[in-house]
Amino acid sequence: xxxxxxxxxxxxxAELFFFAYRAFTSxxxxxxxxxxxxxxxxxxxxxxxxHPRIAVSALLGVLGVSKQxxxxxxxxxxEMQLVAVEAGEHDRRVKQLSLTGSGQQLEDELTSxxxxxxxxxxxxxxxxxxxxxxxxxxxxxxxx
Amino acid sequence: xxxxxxxxxxxxxAELFFFAYRAFTSxxxxxxxxxxxxxxxxxxxxxxxxHPRIAVSALLGVLGVSKQxxxxxxxxxxEMQLVAVEAGEHDRRVKQLSLTGSGQQLEDELTSxxxxxxxxxxxxxxxxxxxxxxxxxxxxxxxx
DNA sequence: TTTGTACGTCAATAATGTTGACCTATCGAC
DNA sequence: GTCGATAGGTCAACATTATTGACGTACAAA
Numbered sequence: 001x002x003x004x005x006x007x008x009x010x011x012x013x014a015e016l017f018f019f020a021y022r023a024f025t026s027x028x029x030x031x032x033x034x035x036x037x038x039x040x041x042x043x044x045x046x047x048x049x050x051h052p053r054i055a056v057s058a059l060l061g062v063l064g065v066s067k068q069x070x071x072x073x074x075x076x077x078x079e080m081q082l083v084a085v086e087a088g089e090h091d092r093r094v095k096q097l098s099l100t101g102s103g104q105q106l107e108d109e110l111t112s113x114x115x116x117x118x119x120x121x122x123x124x125x126x127x128x129x130x131x132x133x134x135x136x137x138x139x140x141x142x143x144x
Numbered sequence: 145x146x147x148x149x150x151x152x153x154x155x156x157x158a159e160l161f162f163f164a165y166r167a168f169t170s171x172x173x174x175x176x177x178x179x180x181x182x183x184x185x186x187x188x189x190x191x192x193x194x195h196p197r198i199a200v201s202a203l204l205g206v207l208g209v210s211k212q213x214x215x216x217x218x219x220x221x222x223e224m225q226l227v228a229v230e231a232g233e234h235d236r237r238v239k240q241l242s243l244t245g246s247g248q249q250l251e252d253e254l255t256s257x258x259x260x261x262x263x264x265x266x267x268x269x270x271x272x273x274x275x276x277x278x279x280x281x282x283x284x285x286x287x288x
Numbered sequence: 289t290t291t292g293t294a295c296g297t298c299a300a301t302a303a304t305g306t307t308g309a310c311c312t313a314t315c316g317a318c
Numbered sequence: 319g320t321c322g323a324t325a326g327g328t329c330a331a332c333a334t335t336a337t338t339g340a341c342g343t344a345c346a347a348a
Contacts, residue, residue: 010259013266013278015190020281021165022208023288038303046159056326064166069305071327093314093325115154121283122157125276129283132269132276134157137164139265139273144167182334200295213336215296237294237345 028113035106040065040073045099045107048083053096055088082106172257179250184209184217189243189251192227197240199232226250 025039032038040063047062048054056074060067074097077083082103088094099107122130169183176182184207191206192198200218204211218241221227226247232238243251266274 007259010262011255013262013274014255014258015194016278016281016285017165017168017262018187020284021161023285024161026288040304043162050159057324065304066306067326068307068328073304075327088325091315091325095326111155111158114158115151117284117287118154118157118161120287121280124287125280125283128272129276129279130157132273133280134160135273136265136269136277137160139269140164140261141160141167143261143264143268144170184335201293209335210337211295212297212338217335219296232294235294235346239295 024114024117027117028110031110031113037076038073040069041077042107042110044070044074044077045082045103046111048097049099049104049107052098053086055094055096057094059097077103168258168261171261172254175254175257181220182217184213185221186251186254188214188218188221189226189247190255192241193243193248193251196242197230199238199240201238203241221247 028042029039032042043063044059047059051058051062054062056067056070059074060070063070074083078085081100084098084100084103085095086098088096122133125133172186173183176186187207188203191203195202195206198206200211200214203218204214207214218227222229225244228242228244228247229239230242232240266277269277
């Protein structure tokens with residue numbers, strides 16, 4: 001299979017990863033742009049939706065960014081009433097973030113673009129390819 | 145398999161894609177940063193290496209960016225003598241870009257990090273998973 | 289000669305990041 | 319109650335990687 005780490009096949013795989021990811025993000029990017037938002041907003045919406053009542057510092061951890069990087073887009077989402085904030089139950093310093101109804105709707109819309117794309121791709125590639133894709137992706141995480 | 149486009153499985157796949165891509169780019173990013181370079185520099189090195197004597201406008205097309213976005217990083221790589229420029233054979237307006245020796249070395253080093261990572265991941269996931277991954281990724285491109 | 293093309297530059301702006309420092313409010317330990 | 323630690327926010331400066339439009343020079347084609 002592999003004779004050398006820089007083999008053509010592996011290079012082709014790296015290139016495929018780049019182009020596939022670009023294709024995967026391009027349509028959500030357009031919808032975001034129409035609303036004056038960007039990828040980091042989608043990420044916030046996604047992970048807040050995924051972990052209701054998540055604390056700001058936990059969100060920083062998941063997204064892997066600094067608090068300054070998060071502050072402007074998060075504040076924007078709060079001002080647009082897409083994200084709600086409340087003080088922590090056991091620690092008033094903590095801010096717990098949740099999606100509002102409209103926040104949930106937007107997040108669904110955005111993520112739906114991606115899941116529809118994946119559904120179409122997996123439908124085309126087949127069940128076994130899908131399973132292989134998940135396995136390989138998980139391995140990419142495990143070997144990072 | 146799939147009952148709804150926003151099903152848990154598809155959402156999990158979208159999330160997996162995000163985290164896997166982040167893992168895939170993080171180590172090359174570090175090496176780039178050590179040299180005062182960023183991802184767009186790597187992309188330039190990669191595609192110039194992939195298509196020796198590529199014209200600037202073709203590179204713009206492949207990377208999908210504007211000439212202004214390309215200009216600063218490309219000039220930097222030229223000044224660092226990682227990319228060489230020569231006028232086109234049949235049209236002196238055209239600038240044909242190639243990697244220098246040291247440019248090729250750096251590109252190899254950067255891409256090697258990625259291909260080694262993929263080799264490790266595919267080794268772990270297995271041959272069938274690798275094939276499935278390629279198929280699914282190609283389908284993501286085909287269904288964009 | 290005129291029109292079209294390749295590339296570069298100016299300009300302004302934006303998104304998404306980084307680092308360090310400082311501040312207020314709150315918590316936990318003593 | 320006091321002191322040190324923590325959560326979050328803000329100021330500041332900066333960087334990377336993008337966008338748009340406009341203008342200019344050199345070159346090619348009609």
